[in-house]
Amino acid sequence: MNKIAKLALEDGTVYTGQSFGAEGEVDGEVCFNTSMTGYQEILTDPSYRGQIVTMTYPEIGNYGVNEEDFESRRPHLAGFVVRNLSGSVSNFRATGSLDAFLKRFGIPGIRGIDTRALVRRIRNQGAMRGVLSTVDLDDASLVAKAQASPGLVGRDLVREVVPEKGFSWDHPLSPWAKLGEAVHDRLPPDAPHVAALDFGMKYNIARHLFDVGCRVTVLPGTASAEDVLALRPDGLFLSNGPGDPEPVHYARQTIRKLYDRLPVFGICLGHQLLALALGAKTFKLKFGHRGANQPVTNYETGRVEITCQNHGFAVDPDSLPDELEVTHVNLNDGTVEGLRHRSLPVFSVQYHPEASAGPHDSHYLFQRFRENIDAYRAAAARS
DSSP: OOOOEEETTSSSOEEEEEEEEBBBBBEEEEEEEOOSOHHHHHTTTTTGGEEEEOOSEEETTOBOOGGGGGGSSOOSSEEEEEEEEEESOOOOOOOBBBHHHHHHHEEEEEEEEEEEHHHHHHHHHHHEEEEEEESSSOOHHHHHHHHHOOOSOOOOOOGGGGGGSSSEEOOOOGGGGGOOOOOOOOOOOOOOOEEESSSSOHHHHHHHHHTTTTTEEEETTOOHHHHHHOOOSEEEEOOOOOSSSSSSSHHHHHHHHTTTTTTEEEEEEHHHHHHHHHOEEEEEEEEEEEEEEEEETTTTOOEEEEEEEEEEEEEOOGOOOOOOEEEEETTTTOOOEEEEESSEEEEESSOOOTTTSSSOOTTTHHHHHHHHHHHHHHHHOOO
């Protein structure tokens, strides 16, 4: 028998559907992602910590899941919402079903609701707190729980997803990501060394850094500037991560001590934290940008890049210090998508150039970071 599940929003709206995945009750900010594929990457992206994710594409689960495409050790989102859950798995790489995957990690899901109506409500009203439950089916009770849930603003979710200790990364890109190109699986001893501050980093970021020839040491996002400098790195990477950047004050302090000493590249939360460290401000978007089809203008080239995005906060362009300039802008709403320091080899983007599954328009950013590191090393050798 199909077990009933309910999703209640803080505005009093309740959706009734069928349960899949694990049973139980969770709260979180209800958001939506417009990607047609890549649900496994979405599920295992630590940036979704504290969120109940709705997929706008109507048929989800048809190609199952596999261990190779994980973006972290496990899923981090609170709950999952789909219109139709595929009853069969059809992909030669699949090792299991989406339903079994969610059961394994204790993530509840709801299917069979009108996701178009839900997404329209979020777009009109803004992202809302919600509760997904298979154990409490009383509408009034669920709405009250949603209204009492903490939401994202002011919460430090980074501490909930950072690794316990640092480690070296030595895994190359998947051959499926290289589209027939050769994949190298080892680096020379003198390869440049990147220290990556992990605020909830996706595995594919480290794979791309490795692919452009960098040795990578991953450090918890709570690491100090002294921890980073002890590695004697040639570059500093600032990763993506979940939630509100404002309460992640320790990362801002670390970045403030390092940005003028090393080449720096930041993605998503790392982009926001870099801006905050240099004196800018951030704000919460009405419903965020989440999907694999977001158009961004590159001011440096005049070209439009199709990008993959996942963020609910953005950098306020009116708060930028003089030393930072905007390099990329979202064509849908004009928000800041990229920054560059005017005199230092420091840059960042709000979107995800490493995204898999996602467009490849922005892969050049990893090569740019490598070029900045090479120039830094050459200057250090001359001095």
